Amino acid sequence: MALIRASAPLSRALHRVFPSRPFHVQFWDGEAVPATTNNHAPTFYIRRPSALGQFLLSPGTLGLGRAYVDGSLAVDDLDGAFLVVEEWEPPRLSGSDRARLGMAIAAAAAPGGVPRRPALELILRGERHSAERDAAAVRYHYDVGNEFFALFLDDSMTYSCAIFSRGAQTLEDAQRTKLEMVAGKLELERGMRVLDVGCGWGSFAIHAAREHGVKVTGITISEPQAQLARERVSQAGLDEMIEIRVEDYRQLAPSSFDAIASIGMAEHVGESQIDRYASSLFDLLRPDGLLLNHAIAALDPHADPLEDLFSTRYVFPDGEPLPLSRVQLALERAGFHSEHVEGFRQDYATTLRHWTGRLDEHRDEAEAIAGVERTRVWRLYLRAARHGFDAGLTAVYQIRARRPA
DSSP, rough: HHHHHHHHHHHHHHHHHHHSSSSEEEEETSEEEESSSOTOOOOEEEEEEEHHHHHHSSTTTHHHHHHHHHEEEEEHHHHHHHHHHHHOOOOOOOOOOOOOOHHHHHHHHHHGGOOOOOOOOOOOOTTTTTTHHHHHHHHHTTTOHHHHHTTTSTTTTTOOOOOOSSOSSSSSHHHHHHHHHHHTTOOOOOOOOOEEEEEESSSHHHHHHHOOOEEEEEEEHHHHHHHHHHHHHHHTTTTTTEEEEOOGGGGGOOEEEEEEESSSSGGGOOOHHHHHHHHHHHHHEEEEEEEEEEEEEOTTTOOOOOHHHHHHHHTTTTOOOOOHHHHHHHHHTTTTTEEEEEEEEHHHHHHHHHHHHHHHHTTTHHHHHHHHHHHHHHHHHHHHHHHHHHTSSEEEEEEEEOOOO
C-alpha cells in the first residue's frame, strides 16, 4: 500500500479551489501543486509544516512573513513571489470551500505543532512615539550594524531617496544630486549654522560643510550611527565644522539656526508627535530661516501604516509615513510658510532597485554580518518598499518652508 503523504489532502484542496494558479507549491514530503499559468511562475517551498502553522496563527502577510523569516517557507523568485502575494486575486470561495481548505491546512500543519514567533520579531511596549520608545525603535533598526548598511548604500552612506530624474545614472551620482538639491533649496552660504535632524551617517552634514562652508550640528538617536558619522567627519577633515550628537529633537536646547535639514526622519515622528515636531523645528530656526523637510508620505489618507505588522515588527518599528497634507498642516500650525513642494516617487523606486540589487550581490556577506534571518527580512522589505512606490501607495516629498521674518 502506498504511503499517504501528510500534505496530500491540502494538495488536492488547492487543486480544487484554485483551478487557475500563477504559482507552484512544493511541500516538504514531496507533494506538489503546479502552476497553471506559465513556466516562469514562482515556486513556494513549504519546507516544514510549521510554515502552515504560522499562517493559521496570523493569516495574511504577517504569517507568511514569519514563515519566510524562520526558513519554513522559501521561494525561488522573491520578486515574483512578492507580486503573487500582493497582486493575485484568488477566486471567491464558498463557505464550504473555505472550511475544507482551512481543515486541510490545519491537518497538514498539525505535525509541526504550535510554531513560535521568530526571535527577531519586536513588539515594543510603552507609549508610542515617546522619546524612550522611539530610541528603542531606532536601536532595533540601526543596530543591525553599520557594515550591513554599507553593503547596499553608496559610498556616502546616504540612506534616503536618491534623485535620478535630473540625469544621474549611478547611485553615487544620484545621491550627490540629492544632497546638492537640499543645499540649494536651503540657500546655504558660507558661515551659516545648519541643523541636520536625523543626520544618519553624516552624508548631508559632510556635503554641506565641505561644499558650502557651513557649520553643521547633526543629531541622531543611534549611538553606532553617530560613532561612524564622527569617524567620517574626521576622515573628511571637518571636525571644526561639524558636531554629531546623540540627541532627540525634542531635547535640543533653544537655538537659532540659519537653516534646518530633515531628510528621511519625519516618517518616524508619527501622527501623535507631528505638530510637536514642526513647532520644535520652528523654535530652533531664526526668523527668515529655511526648513527642508524630505520624507516618505502615504498617498492614501485613510490608510493606517501601522497595520503593516511585518514592517513595524521586523524593520521600522512604529514607522508612520503621514499624508503630505498632514505634514504641511503641522508646519502651518507651527507658523511656517510653505514655499515649494516637490515629489520624487519614481526616484525612490529606482533607488530601492539599486539597494536591492546591491544587497543581493552581497548576500553572503550580509548573512555573515547580520545573520540569515535578518538578511531574509531585508531582502523582502526592500522589495516591498519598492512595490509601494511603483504601485502609488507611497511617495516621497521635499517641502521647503520658511519661518516668517
